[in-house]
Amino acid sequence: xxxSDQIAQYLVSGLSTGAIYxxxxxxxxxxYNSTEIINFAQGELVMLGGMFTIFYLNTLHLPxxxxxxxAVASTTAAGLIFERLTIRPLKSPTPLALIIITxxxxxxxxxxxxxxxxxxTHALPAFSGSxxxxxxxxxxxxxxxxxxxxxxxxxxxxKLFFQxxxxxxxxxxxxxxxxxxGLVGIDVKKMVFFSFAxxxxxGALAGIIVAPLTMTSYDVGIMLGLKGFCAAxxxxxxxxxxxxxxxxxxxxxxxxGAGLISSGYKDAIAFIILLLILFLRPQGLFTKAQTERV
Amino acid sequence: xxxILLTLATASVCIFAASISFASSATIxxxxxxxxxxxxxxxxxxxxxxxxxxxDEINAKGGIKGKKLELVVYDTGGDATKAVQAANRxxxxxxxxxxxxxxxxxxxxxxxxxxxxxxxxxVSCAAGSKITDPVKKWVFKTxxxxxxxxxxxxxxxxKKKISKIAILTxxxxxxxxxxxxxKSNAAKYGIQIVVDDTYGPKDTDMTSQITKIRGSQAQAxxxxxxxxxPAVIAKNVKQLGxxxxxxxxxxxxxxxxxxxxxxxxxxxxxxxxxxxxxxVLPSSDKQKKNLIAFVKDYQNHYKAEGxxxxxHAWDAIMLLKGAIERxxxxxxxxxxxxxxxxxxxxxxxxxxxxxxDHAGLGKDAFVLVEIKNxxxxxxx
Amino acid sequence: xFSKHREIFKFLSLVLVVLITPLLVHEGYLxxxxxxxxxxxxxxxxxxxxxxxxxxxxxxxxxxxxxxxxISGILTTTHAINPWIAMLAAATIVTTLAFFVGFxxxxxxxxxxxxxxxxxxxxxxxxxxxxxxxTGGPSGLSGIPNLSIAGYTFNTDLKNYxxxxxxxxxxxGLSLNLVHSRIGRALRAIHDSEVAARVMxxxxxxxxxxxxxxxxxxxxxxxxxxAHTMTFIAPASFGFNFSVELVTMVIIGGLASIYxxxxxxxxxxxxxxxxxxxxxxxxxxxxxxxxxxTMFMPGGLVKGIPELFTSIRARATRKVKTDA
Numbered sequence: 002x003x004x005s006d007q008i009a010q011y012l013v014s015g016l017s018t019g020a021i022y023x024x025x026x027x028x029x030x031x032x033y034n035s036t037e038i039i040n041f042a043q044g045e046l047v048m049l050g051g052m053f054t055i056f057y058l059n060t061l062h063l064p065x066x067x068x069x070x071x072a073v074a075s076t077t078a079a080g081l082i083f084e085r086l087t088i089r090p091l092k093s094p095t096p097l098a099l100i101i102i103t104x105x106x107x108x109x110x111x112x113x114x115x116x117x118x119x120x121x122t123h124a125l126p127a128f129s130g131s132x133x134x135x136x137x138x139x140x141x142x143x144x145x146x147x148x149x150x151x152x153x154x155x156x157x158x159x160k161l162f163f164q165x166x167x168x169x170x171x172x173x174x175x176x177x178x179x180x181x182x183g184l185v186g187i188d189v190k191k192m193v194f195f196s197f198a199x200x201x202x203x204g205a206l207a208g209i210i211v212a213p214l215t216m217t218s219y220d221v222g223i224m225l226g227l228k229g230f231c232a233a234x235x236x237x238x239x240x241x242x243x244x245x246x247x248x249x250x251x252x253x254x255x256x257x258g259a260g261l262i263s264s265g266y267k268d269a270i271a272f273i274i275l276l277l278i279l280f281l282r283p284q285g286l287f288t289k290a291q292t293e294r295v
Numbered sequence: 296x297x298x299i300l301l302t303l304a305t306a307s308v309c310i311f312a313a314s315i316s317f318a319s320s321a322t323i324x325x326x327x328x329x330x331x332x333x334x335x336x337x338x339x340x341x342x343x344x345x346x347x348x349x350x351d352e353i354n355a356k357g358g359i360k361g362k363k364l365e366l367v368v369y370d371t372g373g374d375a376t377k378a379v380q381a382a383n384r385x386x387x388x389x390x391x392x393x394x395x396x397x398x399x400x401x402x403x404x405x406x407x408x409x410x411x412x413x414x415x416x417x418v419s420c421a422a423g424s425k426i427t428d429p430v431k432k433w434v435f436k437t438x439x440x441x442x443x444x445x446x447x448x449x450x451x452x453x454k455k456k457i458s459k460i461a462i463l464t465x466x467x468x469x470x471x472x473x474x475x476x477x478k479s480n481a482a483k484y485g486i487q488i489v490v491d492d493t494y495g496p497k498d499t500d501m502t503s504q505i506t507k508i509r510g511s512q513a514q515a516x517x518x519x520x521x522x523x524x525p526a527v528i529a530k531n532v533k534q535l536g537x538x539x540x541x542x543x544x545x546x547x548x549x550x551x552x553x554x555x556x557x558x559x560x561x562x563x564x565x566x567x568x569x570x571x572x573x574x575v576l577p578s579s580d581k582q583k584k585n586l587i588a589f590v591k592d593y594q595n596h597y598k599a600e601g602x603x604x605x606x607h608a609w610d611a612i613m614l615l616k617g618a619i620e621r622x623x624x625x626x627x628x629x630x631x632x633x634x635x636x637x638x639x640x641x642x643x644x645x646x647x648x649x650x651x652d653h654a655g656l657g658k659d660a661f662v663l664v665e666i667k668n669x670x671x672x673x674x675x
Numbered sequence: 676x677f678s679k680h681r682e683i684f685k686f687l688s689l690v691l692v693v694l695i696t697p698l699l700v701h702e703g704y705l706x707x708x709x710x711x712x713x714x715x716x717x718x719x720x721x722x723x724x725x726x727x728x729x730x731x732x733x734x735x736x737x738x739x740x741x742x743x744x745x746i747s748g749i750l751t752t753t754h755a756i757n758p759w760i761a762m763l764a765a766a767t768i769v770t771t772l773a774f775f776v777g778f779x780x781x782x783x784x785x786x787x788x789x790x791x792x793x794x795x796x797x798x799x800x801x802x803x804x805x806x807x808x809x810t811g812g813p814s815g816l817s818g819i820p821n822l823s824i825a826g827y828t829f830n831t832d833l834k835n836y837x838x839x840x841x842x843x844x845x846x847x848g849l850s851l852n853l854v855h856s857r858i859g860r861a862l863r864a865i866h867d868s869e870v871a872a873r874v875m876x877x878x879x880x881x882x883x884x885x886x887x888x889x890x891x892x893x894x895x896x897x898x899x900x901x902a903h904t905m906t907f908i909a910p911a912s913f914g915f916n917f918s919v920e921l922v923t924m925v926i927i928g929g930l931a932s933i934y935x936x937x938x939x940x941x942x943x944x945x946x947x948x949x950x951x952x953x954x955x956x957x958x959x960x961x962x963x964x965x966x967x968x969t970m971f972m973p974g975g976l977v978k979g980i981p982e983l984f985t986s987i988r989a990r991a992t993r994k995v996k997t998d999a
Contacts, residue, residue: 007510010535014502021499039786087966096785097732098969101926104919105965112959120336122523124555131558133534142534214530215499216523216555220334223915224497227797230790259503265466265493265805267503272794272801279791280779332958334911370957375815375909376901377947380707383832384948387704401815401909408817408906423814466804468909471812493805 006138011260013139019252020148023245024207025229028200030238035172035196042107044226049076050208051217055123073205080201115219125212144213231275237285322365326385328396333373338398341605349612359619375405382406386413395611401468416630420607423472427653435653437610439660445476447566447661449484461490461513465520473519502531521546526555533559549602566661568603581640606642693840706832713839715940719924721893727931729886730866732789735796736921739891741913742769743898748819758822762899766892773891777884803910815909822903835904929975
């Protein structure tokens with residue numbers, strides 16, 4: 002087999018993994034953009050999406066579409082409860098306190114899931130079969146198309162919501178200046194609540210749609226969350242195209258790295274990229290410089 | 296000042312609370328270190344369950360020579376530090392006469408110096424051959440050496456006249472040990488490793504590695520890992536249309552793997568302990584009776600399939616039971632009697648220890664199975 | 676405020692407690708736990724200097740701890756170098772490394788800093804796993820020698836207890852000195868407002884990096900001690916989880932408190948032993964502790980417990996008054 006064919010496959014594989022990272026990264030970006038919180042528990046919401054679907058599907062024997070719908074609803078509820086119980090009552094929400102509380106929350110969610118759902122790995126059935134689709138000399142699975150489609154829909158809706166609805170605009174205002182937003186009559190707490198709702202449901206969707214490919218268990222959230230966060234950082238924590246490009250870039254570099262350099266150091270490559278971007282362009286690759294982030 | 300006193304008071308209350316233990320003398324105390332949580336929980340959980348189950352059974356039948364067994368289990372979370380702390384606690388506080396476990400090779404290597412120094416027999420449930428090679432006075436093991444599984448696969452490759460292979464191993468203790476054995480044994484069987492690649496235990500897409508293998512001269516692929524990685528690999532192999540024969544390790548010889556990999560598991564060949572094929576074994580098989588009893592009991596107790604990981608703990612308890620039945624009560628006597636174990640038909644194989652062999656199993660501890668119609672079938 | 680005599684008295688009482696504890700502890704196992712309390716105290720102390728005093732978070736401390744352990748382990752096993760020289764080498768290498776990495780990393784703030792240090796920790800962890808030829812890979816490195824002085828080998832729990840607590844007390848003493856010095860005041864100024872500190876003439880950038888390097892170096896010494904006490908090391912002990920555990924120690928004990936580091940380390944080392952009864956569920960307790968402490972006792976136990984007692988006493992006096 003030709004090297005060019007191999008590289009074609011690396012690219013296609015990288016793009017499909019990258020789309021997963023992007024989808025998770027958008028969840029991070031949405032919360033950050035309206036609250037300046039990096040929710041370290043975002044990865045656990047992704048995990049919850051997959052695990053809830055397994056529960057509704059295998060234990061309650063519901064049909065897949067219904068199971069997915071209920072799983073998204075349950076995860077969103079979990080995200081909102083988390084925000085209500087831990088973040089909102091915080092007396093002094095310093096960045097340090099927020100980092101620690103979301104890390105604590107992620108450990109807690111992981112522990113509870115393990116206690117109730119067990120430690121087994123589970124697989125979801127693919128949404129539309131697993132016959133490989135040929136693209137030139139490379140192949141992907143129908144499930145990858147679902148991921149690409151969901152990512153595209155997510156950023157489009159996101160864009161429309163934040164640009165054209167009053168609520169979306171109000172949420173952006175909160176991110177720019179919380180006090181000022183409050184002064185002009187925006188209910189800041191409500192906006193934080195909204196952003197958690199949106200990002201929880203998006204995280205759940207991401208977790209569900211990748212579960213047929215990656216499997217799911219109580220501890221998949223950590224790595225997926227970190228990769229999603231890398232994607233968001235590369236994209237400058239934008240809720241839209243930037244993060245998607247960031248995710249795709251990360252996926253492709255990882256895949257090429259694993260194929261051409263060393264598969265053992267694949268994850269190291271991802272984090273070295275993260276460090277380089279933080280050092281050299283902390284505002285992300287695709288946005289103009291903003292001094293306040295540094 | 297008051298602050299400091301309060302602080303110290305709180306700390307000492309905690310320490311004393313931690314040191315309270317309940318001891319009784321009419322029992323024989325056996326310690327167990329299993330990674331019930333953490334990444335290797337797929338080993339530790341069935342091991343703990345099996346050990347508890349078999350100890351309860353022994354006690355229900357009146358114990359050993361009138362004495363009941365007491366099992367003290369500590370979770371190590373897969374961490375060598377915790378394993379050593381727990382081993383110290385078992386020896387110095389619980390005063391156990393022997394320890395079974397830990398679950399992984401890394402933890403076992405960490406605990407060995409403690410067992411050797413304190414003179415307590417350790418029956419490890421991990422597979423790495425360096426645990427008992429070179430032989431250490433107080434250390435035994437029940438899990439089959441990885442080398443035996445490798446030999447089983449290589450013999451099959453020889454039979455099929457395949458000489459160029461690709462190996463894909465997971466970068467944790469299990470995969471690293473397998474990789475070592477694959478590489479060091481290949482030449483002996485005239486086999487050449489043309490691709491030597493690894494993947495991370497949490498990786499979710501291995502198409503890059505398989506693409507590389509597809510572009511190589513390899514005639515077969517051997518994957519060494521534990522769930523869920525190998526299931527992802529099986530799916531990726533199918534996605535990329537790679538038609539090479541696919542071998543996996545005994546790390547996935549459970550129904551869970553077939554469930555995870557689905558259709559992609561068809562035709563995969565695995566070296567496995569006899570436990571998964573217990574019901575199709577010929578009735579002349581010496582292990583058959585125990586295997587079937589183990590599988591049935593485990594199903595009754597835990598509503599799950601008993602696998603060979605749990606079997607390692609079952610074997611460890613049975614080995615100790617044998618030693619104690621032969622009259623041993625002190626750690627030193629138990630060690631001496633363990634070494635005299637001969638022909639014990641366990642779950643992992645038939646154990647015969649000697650002064651020069653503390654692993655106790657031969658190549659026949661493994662059989663080759665192929666996945667057909669989502670079930671196991673023996674490869675003749 | 677800070678009275679020198681009281682501080683010295685406090686510290687000497689601690690030294691006394693450390694000295695006599697082995698006489699009171701007959702359980703050999705408890706001594707073993709106390710060894711780890713000592714190592715963890717050095718680690719949480721190192722992190723507290725950075726996190727509590729300078730206000731800079733690090734989620735990669737386990738990486739520095741591991742580097743210390745591995746450098747010491749590899750030098751003594753593969754290259755047969757004297758363990759003390761290996762420890763010195765480990766501390767020097769890690770401090771230097773952290774100093775240079777510190778400049779770009781500490782330019783970052785808040786979440787970005789957390790993420791960068793986390794990334795650094797993970798990269799180091801991956802190297803432990805993948806550089807199989809040097810580190811022994813995931814199955815670990817065994818046969819590391821014990822430390823010894825002129826033929827006297829630290830090979831029992833009791834000897835190691837005194838060895839490690841000597842290091843722990845020295846580290847605590849030096850840290851107490853540091854935080855009560857000009858540097859300590861400068862650090863607190865950075866913590867409160869970096870801009871204000873700069874205006875007052877504090878070279879915030881260099882100072883932060885120096886503390887980062889010091890913190891890494893201390894962790895490396897703890898790592899080296901760990902390697903020579905355990906005589907075996909494996910990557911699993913130096914992962915992200917342990918970094919989080921260290922942050923938890925500091926938070927629970929008390930930010931910006933030297934004695935708090937000791938308390939946090941002691942609690943989090945002893946707590947899992949008590950939680951053995953819960954076995955599988957200690958992870959939930961961890962998470963809950965982290966969340967509840969941040970919410971209700973942001974000052975940690977060192978400040979929280981006395982406050983609790985004060986408020987109970989206040990309530991009691993009030994009750995007495997109403998009764999009367």
